[in-house]
Amino acid sequence: MKPSAIILMAALAVTIASPAEAELINFEVTGSRQASFQINTDNPPDTSSTSVFGDQIQYLDVSGVYGGVAETATIGFGTSIFAQLNILATGLGFTQFAGPDLFTGSVTNPQFNFGTFALSSLVSGPSTITISAASPVPEPSTWAMLVLGFAALGFVGYRKTYGPGSRAA
Numbered sequence: 001m002k003p004s005a006i007i008l009m010a011a012l013a014v015t016i017a018s019p020a021e022a023e024l025i026n027f028e029v030t031g032s033r034q035a036s037f038q039i040n041t042d043n044p045p046d047t048s049s050t051s052v053f054g055d056q057i058q059y060l061d062v063s064g065v066y067g068g069v070a071e072t073a074t075i076g077f078g079t080s081i082f083a084q085l086n087i088l089a090t091g092l093g094f095t096q097f098a099g100p101d102l103f104t105g106s107v108t109n110p111q112f113n114f115g116t117f118a119l120s121s122l123v124s125g126p127s128t129i130t131i132s133a134a135s136p137v138p139e140p141s142t143w144a145m146l147v148l149g150f151a152a153l154g155f156v157g158y159r160k161t162y163g164p165g166s167r168a169a
Contacts, residue, residue, distance in 0.1 A: 024134035025112050027064075027075075031119070031127030033095050035087055037064025037075065038134060039112075048107035054080030055107045067091030077102050077110070085119060085129065097121050102131065 023042075029035040045057035058076040066073050069091030076086035079101040087095045097119035105111040116130045 026130075026132045026134050028130045028132075029085075029087075029119070029127055030130075032121065032125035033087075033092055033097075033127050034068065035064060035066045035073075035089070035092060035095075037062050037066075037073070039075070041112075044108050045110065050107055054078055056081075057103070057107050057110055058086075065091075079103065095121065095124060097127060097129075099129075102129070 024038045024040055027035070027037050027039065039059055039062065043059075046060040047056075047058040049056045056076065056078050058074060060074050061072040062075045063072050064070075066087065066089035069089070071090055073087055073089035073092075076083075076088075078084050078086075082098055083096045084099045084102055085095075085097040089095075098121070099119040100117050101113070102117065103110040103112045112131050114131050114133065116128055119127045119129055121127070
């Protein structure tokens, strides 16, 4: 079998075996309130609503660090209303922030806006939120296909150099 055919088969196998990667989104709140958490975009919001006042989405039991306490919290996001971010956690209590809309798209498939945004709160004062994509970590199946591909390439190279019909034999 030609090396180009093996490379093509390995590339095809990796494409077929690798499922679509979930995108983890990092959220980092700094300033008058401190919080850091991640949301997996494969999971739709736990609750959502649309009204003339704007869109609301809410994620329950979001693991993170809130006010220095590692725990789970309820996180809410809104558009076109008074509060664009709500956090309910023991370490913070109930924290509500106004600012720019932090997501676009539908309430069942929100697309978070990446960047750093100023937030304000009448109760707790100013803060900022930074929203960014988490660094992806390859899945075990991806690593397995990579190792198998390199092994196949090594075998082809070995066979070509030392196998039947080679000059070294």
